[in-house]
Amino acid sequence: MFSEQMILVTLQGLGESLYMTLLSTLVAYIIGLPLGLILVVTDKNGIHPNAPVNQILGAIINILRSVPFLILLVAIIPFTRLIAGTSIGSTATVVPLVIAAAPFVARVVEGSIKEVDRGVIEASLSMGASTMQVVRKVLVPEAMPSLLTGLALSLTTILSYSAMAGFVAGGGLGAIAINYGYYRKETDIMLLMVVILVIIVQVFQGIGNWIARRADKRIH
Amino acid sequence: MPNTDQTPIIQIKGLNKTFKSDASAVVALDDINIDIMHGEIFGVIGLSGAGKSTLVRCINLLERPTAGQVIFDGRDMTQLSAKELRRARQSIGMIFQGFNLLMQRNALDNICFPLELAGVSRKAAVKRAEELLETVGLSDKAKSYPSQLSGGQKQRIAIARALANNPKVLLCDEATSALDPTTTQSILALLKELNQKLGVTVVIITHEMKVIEQICSRVAIIAESRIVEMGMVEDVFRHPKTAAAKKLIYPMGQQVETFTGKGNFVRLVFNGDVTARPIVADMVLTCGAPVSIAFADTKEIDGMTYGQMILQMPDNPATYQRMLNYLDDEGIPYNEEGESYVQ
Numbered sequence: 001m002f003s004e005q006m007i008l009v010t011l012q013g014l015g016e017s018l019y020m021t022l023l024s025t026l027v028a029y030i031i032g033l034p035l036g037l038i039l040v041v042t043d044k045n046g047i048h049p050n051a052p053v054n055q056i057l058g059a060i061i062n063i064l065r066s067v068p069f070l071i072l073l074v075a076i077i078p079f080t081r082l083i084a085g086t087s088i089g090s091t092a093t094v095v096p097l098v099i100a101a102a103p104f105v106a107r108v109v110e111g112s113i114k115e116v117d118r119g120v121i122e123a124s125l126s127m128g129a130s131t132m133q134v135v136r137k138v139l140v141p142e143a144m145p146s147l148l149t150g151l152a153l154s155l156t157t158i159l160s161y162s163a164m165a166g167f168v169a170g171g172g173l174g175a176i177a178i179n180y181g182y183y184r185k186e187t188d189i190m191l192l193m194v195v196i197l198v199i200i201v202q203v204f205q206g207i208g209n210w211i212a213r214r215a216d217k218r219i220h
Numbered sequence: 221m222p223n224t225d226q227t228p229i230i231q232i233k234g235l236n237k238t239f240k241s242d243a244s245a246v247v248a249l250d251d252i253n254i255d256i257m258h259g260e261i262f263g264v265i266g267l268s269g270a271g272k273s274t275l276v277r278c279i280n281l282l283e284r285p286t287a288g289q290v291i292f293d294g295r296d297m298t299q300l301s302a303k304e305l306r307r308a309r310q311s312i313g314m315i316f317q318g319f320n321l322l323m324q325r326n327a328l329d330n331i332c333f334p335l336e337l338a339g340v341s342r343k344a345a346v347k348r349a350e351e352l353l354e355t356v357g358l359s360d361k362a363k364s365y366p367s368q369l370s371g372g373q374k375q376r377i378a379i380a381r382a383l384a385n386n387p388k389v390l391l392c393d394e395a396t397s398a399l400d401p402t403t404t405q406s407i408l409a410l411l412k413e414l415n416q417k418l419g420v421t422v423v424i425i426t427h428e429m430k431v432i433e434q435i436c437s438r439v440a441i442i443a444e445s446r447i448v449e450m451g452m453v454e455d456v457f458r459h460p461k462t463a464a465a466k467k468l469i470y471p472m473g474q475q476v477e478t479f480t481g482k483g484n485f486v487r488l489v490f491n492g493d494v495t496a497r498p499i500v501a502d503m504v505l506t507c508g509a510p511v512s513i514a515f516a517d518t519k520e521i522d523g524m525t526y527g528q529m530i531l532q533m534p535d536n537p538a539t540y541q542r543m544l545n546y547l548d549d550e551g552i553p554y555n556e557e558g559e560s561y562v563q
């Protein structure tokens with residue numbers, strides 16, 4: 001089982017998985033973080049209520065969130081090809097991963113930002129803060145520990161999506177697990193991949209929680 | 221009131237605030253008219269739900285009035301553009317029952333926050349924040365986070381923060397309601413000191429009489445969305461005219477106790493401006509006639525007496541008058557209640 005060849009394949013799969021996960025998470029946050037903030041700010045109890053924006057954005061996010069990932073993966077192949085030039089391999093997989101993860105991230109961010117105490121926001125407004133100042137100097141910094149916990153959640157969720165993408169020739173550990181375990185019936189290889197995935201999830205989650213706790217000035 | 225001159229800094233005219241929801245409308249403020257003068261400490265007292273917070277939030281337009289005007293420093297706040305309003309708000313500090321400090325910033329950076337908003341450089345902001353920490357007596361807590369401070373310390377930081385941009389007015393919404401009596405005293409003393417030193421006008425919202433008695437010069441009583449009485453604190457508290465005011469000032473007095481035909485009741489009010497000594501005993505000895513104490517709720521704080529006492533006075537009009545003269549001479553405020561009184 002542990003031939004030199006197998007070790008190389010595993011290492012390459014690990015690299016691809018990390019690459020897909022980290023890049024997708026980065027792009028998903030570049031899109032999802034502002035969307036999450038817009039959801040909170042334009043809410044009817046937010047600091048700049050705007051019902052049309054809030055409802056349309058909410059609807060789009062809900063629709064994207066309710067499409068099963070595998071279906072999304074296949075359905076947007078033409079779009080993926082347009083952006084990535086190919087529909088196969090880890091770079092191509094980043095496209096559907098981002099489309100699936102950005103709305104998820106938007107909701108995670110929304111949840112974190114909504115935890116910020118209403119009174120603190122009021123106090124900032126009473127001092128003459130503008131909407132943008134409230135967002136940059138109050139909402140984001142005050143929600144930072146929760147945003148970091150959310151980041152760990154997003155990373156692990158996107159990692160598991162990326163493993164699923166292996167099914168559609170996406171590369172990474174998921175692809176190895178499918179190829180060896182499902183098509184060739186080498187169950188031990190499949191198990192090994194699962195174990196590696198579990199370890200990565202543990203590590204991401206552990207580091208995320210540790211950083212979030214360190215960042216939180218409310219407890220020490 | 222050394223700082224007070226008789227021009228208003230805040231004029232509230234015909235203010236109305238109605239909260240509308242799909243099904244119903246709640247009138248939270250109804251035709252409110254108040255002039256708050258430069259440099260005074262103005263109190264607003266009322267029971268829960270009377271509209272106090274709504275009133276104070278209408279002053280800096282955290283709540284937009286449904287009708288009426290709020291004129292601050294000569295300008296109608298309701299007519300300002302968003303940008304002008306933000307600038308005006310920098311001249312109106314506000315503190316809250318829940319302190320509302322930024323939990324992820326230390327004390328110093330909390331005080332720097334309004335200065336950052338106003339575009340002050342970091343260096344100048346830190347310098348100003350350090351001065352303010354000194355003013356509120358917490359220089360040693362500059363690097364502490366709010367979670368490491370007591371309630372009283374948090375409120376001091378909040379006061380420092382509210383003063384950072386040299387506001388003309390400081391709005392206090394139940395600023396001492398979350399604090400114990402001793403801490404309340406110290407925060408009130410600080411507010412009074414700031415009022416005298418900086419000349420900042422202070423508006424105090426509270427449901428506690430003693431807060432008003434302690435530092436306010438004038439008071440407005442708000443009940444069911446309306447101002448029912450307004451005037452100098454001593455006048456309003458000693459001679460409440462309306463039922464709403466009486467209920468607030470004599471909180472235990474739901475029922476009126478009437479004594480049949482026997483004597484007159486007099487209410488003595490101790491505001492902490494007489495020293496603790498046996499006044500009733502002295503009066504009885506001086507006037508040579510007994511009285512009975514129908515009700516007493518007084519306490520001594522720092523050698524001063526606070527609270528009230530209701531005496532059943534002698535029937536003899538001459539003795540009765542002598543006793544009132546005695547109280548006058550001693551400078552003890554009293555109110556003749558007649559044949560019935562409200563505890």
Ligand SMILES: Nc1ncnc2c1ncn2[C@@H]1O[C@H](COP(=O)(O)OP(=O)(O)OP(=O)(O)O)[C@@H](O)[C@H]1O
Nearest residue numbers: 239246248266267268269270271272273274275427
């Ligand atoms: N945002 C709002 N929407 C609807 N009704 C409101 C809102 N804010 C206040 N009210 C109503 O307005 C009335 C006055 O409320 P307000 O908070 O001003 O009272 P208060 O005197 O400050 O009371 P408390 O002492 O409990 O703080 C209450 O009936 C309250 O339910």
Ligand SMILES: [Mg+2]
Nearest residue numbers: 272273274394
């Ligand atoms: Mg209130």
